[in-house]
Amino acid sequence: MRLVIARCTVDYVGRLSAHLPSANRLLILKADNSVSIHADDRAYKPLNWMSPPCRLTVEEDVWTVVNKGGEKLIINVEEVLHDSTHELGVDPGLVKDGVEAHLQELLADRMEVLGAGWSLIRREYPTAIGPVDILCRDADGGTVAVEIKRRGEIDGVEQLTRYLELLNRDPLLSPVKGVFAAQEIKPQARVLAGDRGIACVTLDYDALRGIEDDKLRLF
Known part of the structure; x- marks a missing residue:
């Protein structure tokens, strides 16, 4: 570099x-x-x-x-x-914690919890700046990028914003909307997401695993 x-x-x-x-x-x-x-x-x-x-x-x-x-x-x-x-060498990449990785896997298998008619395009969709957790389509066929965190903070919204800026340059995908999904979303992150037109989803880990009520709360 x-x-x-x-x-x-x-x-x-x-x-x-x-x-x-x-x-x-x-x-x-x-x-x-x-x-x-x-x-x-x-x-x-x-x-x-x-x-x-x-x-x-x-x-x-x-x-x-x-x-x-x-x-x-x-x-x-x-x-x-x-x-x-400066020679930085080969970066090992971001290693997600077990909960985030499992949330991604569970949500990818059950896209219907984001909305009726939603379908998965790919997990870990590759981009020049890193993989998008989930790339999917909504009921209208629109492309949606989903960023998943255990705890949703401003940094996560910024990360998703970078992905959206890059993905929206691709005419085969554009327009691409964003969904910020986490078990807990900080108020500041929710405000920033709303300002950027990004939807927020609160994930219930136990519900996704089928232990409790099978619902997500979309705000």
Whole structure:
């Protein structure tokens, strides 16, 4: 991974056009050839990015990133404040705890608890930024991404938001809605999910296992 802090301008040329005026920013270049541009706010979310596969060329102070669709990210570097490269090695990936993994398995086997006519597309649906717990279709045939947690907090909503942003770029899947499912959902996470148009589902682990009342509570 290469980390560059630089004063730069950024232009995106593709289906839409976007411009970032001159400012100090963090540029992240990963081994998969992805490039993302960050400000010192917005938490994890980049100002702009190019997902792999893409190609980076550098001519003097101009970096041009081109993806397979011909879209371009043009970075004009005015001043480099920091430039370092780090070998991170192969990441083992996120290991879910036993409860989360079992919730995912149970829910995938019983999609009807989310709604009549819902059907599973795939568990652990792969994306460039990690697997979506469950990808499914609702009764109207719309695509839905489901993120499952034991305890639903803001980080989980942010994670699902990242998946939705990526999935909605795929014309074969778009539009993709989101469902945030957990045994307990914190009030702040519920408010954030609602603001982003993500439905929240409270999961009853025992009910899914058939021990108690066979219901989910959808809010």
